[in-house]
Amino acid sequence: MPLDPAVLRNALAPGGTLDTLDGRFDALGTRYSGKVRENFSRGQERLIVVTDRVSAFDVVLGTIPFKGQVLNRLAQHWFELSAEVMPGHVLDVPDPQATRAIECTPIPVEMVVRGYLTGSSSTSILRAYERGERSFCGHALPEGLRPHERLAAPLLTPSTKAAKGDHDQSVSKDVLFERGLIDPETFGELEARVMKLFAFGQAEAAKRGLILVDTKYELGRAPDGRIVLIDEIHTPDSSRYWYADGYEDAMAKGEPPRALDKEFLRRWLVSKGFLGDGAPPPLSPEIRTEAANRYVELFEQLTGRPFEPDTEAPQERLARNLGLG
Numbered sequence: 601m602p603l604d605p606a607v608l609r610n611a612l613a614p615g616g617t618l619d620t621l622d623g624r625f626d627a628l629g630t631r632y633s634g635k636v637r638e639n640f641s642r643g644q645e646r647l648i649v650v651t652d653r654v655s656a657f658d659v660v661l662g663t664i665p666f667k668g669q670v671l672n673r674l675a676q677h678w679f680e681l682s683a684e685v686m687p688g689h690v691l692d693v694p695d696p697q698a699t700r701a702i703e704c705t706p707i708p709v710e711m712v713v714r715g716y717l718t719g720s721s722s723t724s725i726l727r728a729y730e731r732g733e734r735s736f737c738g739h740a741l742p743e744g745l746r747p748h749e750r751l752a753a754p755l756l757t758p759s760t761k762a763a764k765g766d767h768d769q770s771v772s773k774d775v776l777f778e779r780g781l782i783d784p785e786t787f788g789e790l791e792a793r794v795m796k797l798f799a800f801g802q803a804e805a806a807k808r809g810l811i812l813v814d815t816k817y818e819l820g821r822a823p824d825g826r827i828v829l830i831d832e833i834h835t836p837d838s839s840r841y842w843y844a845d846g847y848e849d850a851m852a853k854g855e856p857p858r859a860l861d862k863e864f865l866r867r868w869l870v871s872k873g874f875l876g877d878g879a880p881p882p883l884s885p886e887i888r889t890e891a892a893n894r895y896v897e898l899f900e901q902l903t904g905r906p907f908e909p910d911t912e913a914p915q916e917r918l919a920r921n922l923g924l925g
């Protein structure tokens with residue numbers, strides 16, 4: 601269901617979305633501000649506040665009403681579902697847009713899994729294919745693939761974590777080994793697990809009429825030595841989703857599949873001439889509204905439950921729920 605227009609109007613007004621957190625929150629631990637999330641580390645725990653900021657092509661564009669709530673709750677949903685395949689870092693969810701997690705030592709490799717030949721950024725497998733490349737991260741690609749076509753089998757295309765402001769770099773596993781980022785044995789183990797996780801995610805999404813197109817996993821070592829899933833899982837910030845219904849039709853017509861993720865925002869940016877470099881165009885109220893409704897739609901489609909937005913002013917609610925008075 602689309603969001604109530606009155607609720608949206610309030611959320612679009614200044615202070616209605618969560619952009620940054622004020623200094624009070626520094627009492628929560630050592631802060632690391634990501635593009636979208638504010639992370640606070642304190643000993644064995646990490647508090648992750650999912651703001652309403654939205655990024656595309658690794659650039660923050662502005663905020664989208666209720667995006668933090670949708671992402672945090674979707675990650676929670678998937679962490680719970682996928683625990684049988686691989687344990688996650690979640691301890692509890694003290695606020696609709698915050699998660700308390702186990703502080704882990706991150707494995708410095710992003711485990712990207714791709715089921716389809718798609719994407720719009722210059723680093724995507726589709727752009728590489730269109731440039732004539734027939735090897736991607738060490739995987740041979742056959743001739744004659746069409747844009748958005750399903751790959752014969754999902755591919756693991758790891759990327760190195762870029763420093764803030766830089767783009768991540770897709771590499772073959774041999775490059776990871778050469779750089780000493782991970783050893784072949786650990787990589788082999790993690791590869792098997794994330795491929796299983798992706799198959800699980802695709803099967804669950806299929807039950808809901810969705811295609812999990814591609815995603816990115818991050819893993820870390822917990823204090824007890826176990827390797828667990830950290831960060832977020834199968835959210836629209838880390839994954840692409842398409843409607844299963846209509847996919848074949850779109851392919852037959854040579855059109856892009858109907859997406860339920862940030863792809864429409866990327867396409868909107870591309871239509872404005874923005875490909876990731878320079879200043880992004882400002883988000884209009886219309887595009888923010890459309891984005892909010894799409895995030896809500898994805899939540900409802902994936903979980904089968906209505907999205908009930910918490911409409912309290914986010915910063916004050918968070919301060920209270922996180923024990924800051």
Ligand SMILES: Nc1ncnc2c1ncn2[C@@H]1O[C@H](COP(=O)(O)OP(=O)(O)O)[C@@H](O)[C@H]1O
Nearest residue numbers: 634635636637689701702703704706818830831
């Ligand atoms: N439980 C965890 N333990 C340790 N590090 C984590 C955990 N969860 C996430 N991280 C790391 O914290 C960082 C969070 O950054 P993020 O908010 O995604 O911002 P960005 O990716 O824009 O830099 C990532 O490097 C991620 O790997």
Ligand SMILES: [Mg+2]
Nearest residue numbers: 634635636831
């Ligand atoms: Mg990140």
